[in-house]
Amino acid sequence: MTSLVELLSSYVASTAREEADRCAMLRLAQELQEPISRGEPSAHFTASALVIDVACERVCLVAHAKLGRLLQPGGHVEPTDLSLEAAALREAREETALELTFHPTAPRPFDLDVHEIPARGDEPRHWHLDVRYLLVGSGDPCDGAQWYPLGKAGDESVDRLAAKALRLGSPPAG
Secondary structure (H helix, E strand, O other): OOOOHHHHHHOOOOOHHHHHHHHHHHHHHHHHHOOOOOOOOOOEEEEEEEEEEEOEEEEEEEEEOOOOOOOOOOOEOOOOOOOHHHHHHHHHHHHHOOEEOOOOOOOOOOEEEEEOOOEEEEEEEEEEEEEEEEEEEEOOEEEEEEEEOOOOOOOHHHHHHHHHHHHHHHOOOO
């Protein structure tokens, strides 16, 4: 897997908040024994994808059962994932059943975000260090996922991703 430290070191944040998250993620990538393992109890890296349609008008969001919110598809990195990109693509395919490709002009990664996951059952409160990618999807999503107008659904984090996607725009025809 590409060095997590290299990936985070070369990433250019678009806001002060994202830069603060990048710095925290870079520090934790070096401090955590297994930063990508969900076995790390306090924090671990995850991968997700904002899935837009080719016209950059809609976003496919997933009804997240545990958190009770509409979110971009994503989750934990599996041992079989060769990269964070691969993990984001796998998660998006599993959670939406759409035909997916990486946005051809979007930076990879597209966004970074640190967010708290509340305690649930035997799992203590912890932090997800989310590395996010921009994907272009087509087709009809599976149950639990749905197309929404871009920038009109989801939480604050999804809104931030939507604003970045709208600034980037539709992928070039090709």
